[in-house]
Amino acid sequence: MEAQARKKRPIRGAAVASVVVVAVAAVASSYLWWNTNLLGADSFCGGRMESGELEAALGSTGRVSEVRADGDPRRPAFSCTVERTSRFVGGGDRRVTVRTHTEEGAFPFTTHVWKNPASRSYFTGGLTGAVSEDFGGYVVLPTSCRDKVHGPQDDGVTTVVEAEVEKGTVDAAGLARLLTRSARQVAERAGCGSESLSAAPGLAAPSAPRATDARNVCGVPGFVLPKEALVTSRAEPGQEQVNESPGTWACDLHLAGSAKAVVSFSATSDRNLVEAATEAWGGSATLPDDKGRAGVDEAVLHCADGDVHFATKENTDYYGALRAAGIRGLASVEVTKATFQNFLDAAAAAHACPRVTIP
DSSP: OHHHHHHHHHHHHHHHHHHHHHHHHHHHHHHHHHHSOTTSOSEETTTTEEHHHHHHHHOSSOEEEEEEEESOTTSSOOEEEEEEEOOSSOSOOEEEEEEEEEEESSHHHHOTTSOOGGGSEEEESSOOEEEETTTEEEEEOOGGGTTTSSSOOOTTEEEEEEEEEEESOOOHHHHHHHHHHHHHHHHHHHTOOOGGGSSOOEEEOOOOOEEOOTTSGGGOTTOOOOGGGOBTTTBEEEEEEEEEETTEEEEEEEEESTTOOEEEEEEEOOHHHHHHHHHTOOSOEEOGGGOEEEOSSEEEEEETTEEEEEEEEEOHHHHHHHHHTTOOTHHHHHHHHHHHHHHHHHHTGGGTOOOOOOO
8 A cells, every 4th residue: 555655646747737837827818818918819900900010109018909090091080999908027018009190280389178288299300299107199190181181171270190098098109100100091091291290309308307496487588477476375386397398398397385386388480380370370469560370378479480379378276266366357468468578578588570469
């Protein structure tokens, strides 16, 4: 009996080893499934995006999958949502939607959908676009594409390929390449391709946040916020972030205080955006001596090296701070006008622009 027992031990050991091997294989298989694209799709969204590009844009380890896709792959317009999931290695899931869309005027600097313009990395090399890690980005298609993607459009409307980060963050450089390739495909399908879309753009990153000099706001010599634009303990000079990319300058002024108010300023000579703003203009006045046009929070000035678009934009929290101080309605409009006037006065010389007075 003792001899028989000794003969059974190797069998029991082999069985245990087999169980271990199966368990390890199962864990390895699960890891590969959740954290790589092994045996996964090579392309997504009707062939518009490749697996490698999406992995680069969504960043880190994970499995990429298509959540939703709208649009005929043979036509230029589309909307597609993809996500990257991971298990065991942390990092959280990430989701982004890429789509064609139409925008009006100098939209990156005038609409509340596109927040904090200075926090983006702007494209260099002639292509109009920008990206940010936590928000998304856009690429403006050539003017010849305006009526060919979403049908006839009004003057001042541009067609863009944009990305919205819905969960997590993305890699800015990877997203820039993904947007550019998607824009190139859209333009080719619409018959309005351009050499500007043939290469991935360089990126001009924003500066690190810094303390605001109240006498030289946003680093602009002599730029001072009007007294009425500040609210004690709710919206006072705090920190700022600046981006000085070729052709575009932007500053996000994060005011200190309980309101968490943000006021942004921008100046761009980007031809696509300046022309769109000029075409879409409304609520503005033509300035004397052919200096350009200006409104309460937006202007296009005829400068020495070409037209420049200037703008200021406040977040809703800033308006809340003004209301708490009893500044409402037309009074808040006057605050915006005074702030923008101070900005124009200080920034005009740096951009070789004429000094103007907002009507």
